[in-house]
Amino acid sequence: MSETGTTPAPSLRERRRHQTESDICHVALELFEQHGVAATTVEQIAEAAGVSARTVFRYFPHKEDAALVPHRDIEATVTSRLAGLDGGAPLLPQLEQMWEEILTGFDNGTSEAGHQMLRVWSLICREPTLLAASLRAEAQRMEHAVTAVRQALGADADDLRPRLAAESLATLGRVTIETWAAKRDAGQEADLLETFQQARDAMHRLTR
Amino acid sequence: MSETGTTPAPSLRERRRHQTESDICHVALELFEQHGVAATTVEQIAEAAGVSARTVFRYFPHKEDAALVPHRDIEATVTSRLAGLDGGAPLLPQLEQMWEEILTGFDNGTSEAGHQMLRVWSLICREPTLLAASLRAEAQRMEHAVTAVRQALGADADDLRPRLAAESLATLGRVTIETWAAKRDAGQEADLLETFQQARDAMHRLTR
DNA sequence: GCTATTCTGTCACTGACTGACAACTCGGCA
DNA sequence: TGCCGAGTTGTCAGTCAGTGACAGAATAGC
Numbered sequence: 001m002s003e004t005g006t007t008p009a010p011s012l013r014e015r016r017r018h019q020t021e022s023d024i025c026h027v028a029l030e031l032f033e034q035h036g037v038a039a040t041t042v043e044q045i046a047e048a049a050g051v052s053a054r055t056v057f058r059y060f061p062h063k064e065d066a067a068l069v070p071h072r073d074i075e076a077t078v079t080s081r082l083a084g085l086d087g088g089a090p091l092l093p094q095l096e097q098m099w100e101e102i103l104t105g106f107d108n109g110t111s112e113a114g115h116q117m118l119r120v121w122s123l124i125c126r127e128p129t130l131l132a133a134s135l136r137a138e139a140q141r142m143e144h145a146v147t148a149v150r151q152a153l154g155a156d157a158d159d160l161r162p163r164l165a166a167e168s169l170a171t172l173g174r175v176t177i178e179t180w181a182a183k184r185d186a187g188q189e190a191d192l193l194e195t196f197q198q199a200r201d202a203m204h205r206l207t208r
Numbered sequence: 209m210s211e212t213g214t215t216p217a218p219s220l221r222e223r224r225r226h227q228t229e230s231d232i233c234h235v236a237l238e239l240f241e242q243h244g245v246a247a248t249t250v251e252q253i254a255e256a257a258g259v260s261a262r263t264v265f266r267y268f269p270h271k272e273d274a275a276l277v278p279h280r281d282i283e284a285t286v287t288s289r290l291a292g293l294d295g296g297a298p299l300l301p302q303l304e305q306m307w308e309e310i311l312t313g314f315d316n317g318t319s320e321a322g323h324q325m326l327r328v329w330s331l332i333c334r335e336p337t338l339l340a341a342s343l344r345a346e347a348q349r350m351e352h353a354v355t356a357v358r359q360a361l362g363a364d365a366d367d368l369r370p371r372l373a374a375e376s377l378a379t380l381g382r383v384t385i386e387t388w389a390a391k392r393d394a395g396q397e398a399d400l401l402e403t404f405q406q407a408r409d410a411m412h413r414l415t416r
Numbered sequence: 417g418c419t420a421t422t423c424t425g426t427c428a429c430t431g432a433c434t435g436a437c438a439a440c441t442c443g444g445c446a
Numbered sequence: 447t448g449c450c451g452a453g454t455t456g457t458c459a460g461t462c463a464g465t466g467a468c469a470g471a472a473t474a475g476c
Contacts, residue, residue: 013442013453020454041431052456057433092414131347136340160387160410167379168414175371202368206300206376207415221422221473228423249462260425265464 021059021069024049028066029119037064037127064133067123070116071134075141077102082145085152091161095169096200100193103176108192109184121181138174142166168203175199229267229277232257236274237327245272245335272341275331278324279342283349285310290353293360299369303377304408308401311384316400317392329389346382350374376411383407 010018027048031040042063046053060066081098085091106114124130149162176196183190218226235256239248250271254261268274289306293299314322332338357370384404391398 011443016442017454042433043431053432054434054457055455058455061433063432128344128348132340132344135343135347136336139339139343140336160383160407161414163383163387164379164407164411165414167383168376168411171372171375171379175368175375179368179371199368199372203372203376204415206369206373207412219474224473225423250464251462261463262426262465263424266424269464271463 020049020051020055024051024056024059024066025069028063029116029123032067032123032127032130033119037067037123037129062133064130065137067120067130068134068137070113070120071137073113074102075144078145079148082148082152085149087153091149091153091165092169095165096172099169099173099176100196102173103192103196106192114192117177118181118184121177122185125178125182125185138170142170145170172196172199172203228257228259228263232259232264232267232274233277236271237324237331240275240331240335240338241327245275245331245337270341272338273345275328275338276342276345278321278328279345281321282310283352286353287356290356290360293357295361299357299361299373300377303373304380307377307381307384308404310381311400311404314400322400325385326389326392329385330393333386333390333393346378350378353378380404380407380411 024045028040028045031045031048040063042053042056045063045066046056049056056063056066078098081101085094105111106117109115109118120130124134145166146163149166150157150159153159153162155162173196176192176199179199180190180192180195183195232253236248236253239253239256248271250261250264253271253274254264257264264271264274286306289309293302313319314325317323317326328338332342353374354371357374358365358367361367361370363370381404384400384407387407388398388400388403391403
């Protein structure tokens, strides 16, 4: 995570901050699941998290964002991976490999991160406002991703490949997780990695 | 446009409704361009359009949607085209062809529809809230598109291809128009069809 | 003409989100 | 240890998007 490799001993402030954010995220997701996004007020989230409503908005620009922390955490992983892309090798396989590793970390919903992601996406499938919020957040992060891919490729600003690659892969990941979450939510069997491979192969088959 | 070929004589009510919607859309775009989306209130849009604020919300669920009518109009075209897909032939070329025809209709920003689209996208490039709104609207329409493609293909609900195809093509179109609008906005030369072909070829090159 | 339907404006209301300010807490330094 | 600058928080007042209810006006069909 850090550039030096050694974590530089988080200060008390940083720990408090992280704890508060985690608290808000946790209660927000809980309340959204119980009562729906629209029926949950920021006031309720704040009270449950033991902070003021103003503080919630200091951590998250929109109330929906409070439930989307797992998405933001993926972003950190993606960013670090993108920096290590090999500009000489084919791009797509590398990005697909990146996704496969990220999804492997979810352990089909068993790991902590995977379980969170499953909860959030089950919610997104039922709540259009959450889907909208996640797309908005994704669009913001996309700029960073495109820049990273462009640099790795040594491409100029006119080259459309970095953007198309980043957007396509984001779509692939989104469709994968969404499909997986929807099936699991409906009580069906679904393996995350398998779903990803199906999606990836379907994408390949389309372009031939 | 119509299924029968003869337009079924719009009633006075329909004409009024269409006129009101058009008025709101027009003044909203104008005001957004002049003062920005955030600085434009629904009250101002309503006053400029000669209606009440309540009426604006009756036509558009969110104020940003008032500027996105061109997007919704594309939807109508896309829907009718999707119904005519040939399930036996390769899917992607047909969808690419569809886009090419739609973009041809824009006449590189010269036609009325093309000019409107250019204005809206220039705005979207500058206004993150508008981008968010357009993505939200696109996500809603996506469901219809996926269903249409699935039926044309005769695929079942488990087949990921309809969704991936629809999403990929939407991305392709979005990147194309966005790139084109951004360049034109920056005073550079840019041909819409040429941009599309570049994007399409870049996409093909990625997947090899 | 009359009536049912649709459209609109007005009003009252909730709740997301923002800016300003004061109080408090933490980190570093003498 | 005490002090100071920076970061964090709560409170308060305010703007404005968006919604539901209701009454009145306009239109469609007869």
